[in-house]
Amino acid sequence: MDQADIPALLARLASDEDASRKMAVFKLQNSINDPAFADVFISSGGLVVLRRLIMTAAGNTLAYSLQSLTRLLEVDMGWDIFEGPTASDLVERVVELIVTNPLVNILRGAMSILVALVSHSQSAVIGGAASRTPGTFGFRALKPAVAVYPQFFELVIAQLQSADHALCANALMLINALIRDAVSNEGTMGGKTNGATQGDEWSKFIKRLQDLGLIKAVYKLMQSSALQDLAHPLLEFQSLTKILLRKWREVEVDLERPEHRRALKGLHLASAPDRAHVNGHSPPIEQHETPAKKGSRRHNPEKWRRLGFETESPAQEFDITGFLGMMDITDYVRKHEDGFQKMLMEQAGKPASQRCPVARASFAVTMVLYEHFEVDKADLEDIKGYQVMESKDHDRIFRPLLLQWSRLHTAALHAFFRVWKVTGAEHDDFEKVVELVRILVDQVVGEATRTKDVLEAEEEMQEFDVARLREQQMDLLEMSFEGTWGQHLYQVREELKQEALQFVKEQRIRCLLEGSWFTKPTPKRENNSGSKHRLFTPTPWRYAKLSHNRRYLHYADFEVQTAQEPTLDSLGEKIDLSTISSVVSNVSADDVKSTTSGATTKTTTTKITVYSFVNPINPTKGMDTKEHPILSLWPLSHSLASEWLDGLLLVLNQAPITAETNKLVNMVSEYGLKIRLLNVRMDPAFDGPVPGAGVIPSREGLDDDYFFEV
Known part of the structure; x- marks a missing residue:
């Protein structure tokens, strides 16, 4: 709208016909956020006309009037409408609309105006407008009207549950403005300005809002699907919550309060x-003691x-x-x-x-x-x-x-x-x-x-x-x-891993030194009537044991598993470990018929095979030698298979290969690392050496006659 049309616009705004006023104020709300237009509008006495509309109009005319004032305040103009003897009447009118009017478009505009009114108390000092009348802006501007309508805060918080997201956002922005004004140094909730009273007042105000269900309402909004439309006021409320927590922490506990x-x-x-x-x-009262008189107080030392x-x-x-x-x-x-x-x-x-x-x-x-x-x-x-x-x-x-x-x-x-x-x-x-x-x-x-x-x-x-x-x-x-330590920690971890490997190697070799029983599959008999039966003595058990000097592997086959472990002297076969070329293991699933039920089941058999180079074919000509199996072991369990397979590999100075052994190595090294970490104190590490540390003592007056005590 052109600035030249402002006199005619003002005339229509002051008309007695509602339709004329409604159309004029509708056009006004779309033009008043232009600072040049707003300046001419205000200088032409437009604030008086706009105030009269807000005080007397209803329906859409009132809604457009509230929106016009909101947009005028958004460009930081028109604050004079809240000054002078009639300012309190206008504020009370806006508060009344929030309390009594059910129309969403009117509620949105009324709350927007109060947001600007309360927030302006903080911007006024920043902008150098300290000469304004005290109490014109901020919460103090609302206090007389809130006294007339004490249900104001309750109804504002109730709007946080509104299905209209814009109204909900305006209500939350108003609450944010009230809280920020309450905890600011400039905002005082009451008429007193001393520190204790001010601190009491803002704290009581926050508690009043919380008692009305503010936290629960905002908590639901923050978790709802409407978050996108309310993101900025919700984020501000979250920031204000932290400010309140920080402010409460800054309040010293004083028993004088x-x-x-x-x-x-x-x-x-x-x-x-x-x-x-x-x-x-409290010690028990003995029979000869007189109980304390009723009403007397005995000081408790703790x-x-x-x-x-x-x-x-x-x-x-x-x-x-x-x-x-x-x-x-x-x-x-x-x-x-x-x-x-x-x-x-x-x-x-x-x-x-x-x-x-x-x-x-x-x-x-x-x-x-x-x-x-x-x-x-x-x-x-x-x-x-x-x-x-x-x-x-x-x-x-x-x-x-x-x-x-x-x-x-x-x-x-x-x-x-x-x-x-x-x-x-x-x-x-x-x-x-x-x-x-x-x-x-x-x-x-x-x-x-x-x-x-x-x-x-x-x-x-x-x-x-x-x-x-x-x-x-x-x-x-x-x-x-x-x-913090980087490469140093890596070196410690590698050292611990080698220590753990040596520890596990010794444990595995000790299993070989103790000896173990193994099963030994027996050959099947020929059941054909035309063939001659082979005569043999079945030996289904095999016992193996490493010699004390760790150079030979002794073993023998037995018909039954004896109660006592066989001695090395009773083991007739032995293998020189230096002749072993490799040790391998395979896991196979065999079909085994149960002798009791006849059912076919799958059983997993772990087999360890020891190989050796036997009868090399002219090795001087560079031809490959041939490996032959010299011993087979069938462990009774996976744990025993892990102990013997990796034990044989380790005694031959080869790396272990089973998951169980590697898991044990990692577990031992990790425990060692954790123990070292728990024993390290961070502070002394950066203090440097103690005085005198690293100084080589003098050998003056000493000879070579000394020894180390272990």
């Missing part, structure tokens, strides 16, 4: 301090330490977690009071070194979650999230489980108790248990998809096997050392 004092007192009372069996330190604090001054132990740590532990105790008391009873009967420090564990879990979600990087993540929004990698950007902070804290704390109990941890093992819980959170929460429900995450943390945590810990430790 009533709510902090009440929280600690509630924690103490929830522990059932009057129960002697919970305390575990009032707080029995709850898991390290000292009797609990306030100072919140230095790291701040008020966030107090919120987490008091929330856990409030929701699981019976479990809390039961835990204290179990710990009271144990020695002091074996008791699980509940409070200290809660603080540790708070910091594990705090570091896992990288709460201190909220602003940076917000920027990165907006930059990669187009990548559609929503599982990487959005973390719905962050909104379930309290439930995750409880689940991780229960996991801490379980790990402590299963591992038999003691006081000095506290940090080790914390590290296992950290790995657990990384595995369950860190690997969770966007749509994974918090209940599923809780169950997984409760059922996660501690042995798997140990494996994960070792893998992470090895990866850490791999990156």
